[in-house]
Amino acid sequence: MTNKLFMTMLGATPTGRHIEQHDIYFGIGTEMKDLVPQIANFWPEGGPKLHVDAWREVNHVEGHQIEVVDREDYQPTGLKLFFLNLGGYKHGIFDEFHQTCLIVADSHKEAIQMVKNTSFYEEFNLPPKGYSHVDNKYGLDVDDIYEIDEILNDDLKQKYAIKITKTDKVLDDDKIELGYMKLNSF
Missing domain, CATH: 3.10.20.10 (Ubiquitin-like (UB roll))
Known part of the structure; x- marks a missing residue:
């Protein structure tokens, strides 16, 4: 299998x-x-x-096929799979809302730009203190963002890599x- x-x-x-x-x-x-x-x-x-x-x-993520391959067989394509946890607020509701996102991008900066274009940022934005934000990207410091390939547990990271292939197929x-x-x- x-x-x-x-x-x-x-x-x-x-x-x-x-x-x-x-x-x-x-x-x-x-x-x-x-x-x-x-x-x-x-x-x-x-x-x-x-x-x-x-x-x-x-x-599948955004027109890309996602596969797990043996680390020794991995040929980097420049594309990376990122996990982001978005946080936001709504007036009068005592809660912080979240949306998790998987994004394929070639850099951290591009992934953050892509996620800021989601409807979540408009719907859950409550200035001046409750701006929508990229929250604890995988439970880590707010200023960090990690590729999935980096946050796998150590055993998995040593054995496997995430292969991302752009496809025109639906x-x-x-x-x-x-x-x-x-x-x-x-």
Whole structure:
């Protein structure tokens, strides 16, 4: 079977927290159940209530085919796959809204420019203190942005690379699975 890149939204209520917390994890396997040990290692504080709220097999992003290849066979194309977490606000609502984005670009600067052209920036922009912003790009410092290839866990990073191929073919959107999914359900 072929290895695939998976994007997962994890949820848990760690000890000492009042509401469910979320994080994003990217892993590689032939199917979702291959990621269960990776997920448990990624967020051990999640404990027995650690679960998946959403997942996606990442095959296509913005007219590009996404493949996982052995690192030793990888031929760079100059294109990179970026994950960005957008944050924004709406007047009178006590919350920060988020939208996660996968962007294919050749640089961090280009990825940020592309994401600033989304409708999210207009809809969830509340000046002067609540400007829409590129939030904690993968839970890291606000001023940083990382390629998916860089934020994979060390074992995966050493074995695999993300191959991105532009295509003119019409590609179906990746299917997104939603719901409360316990890790032992995979």
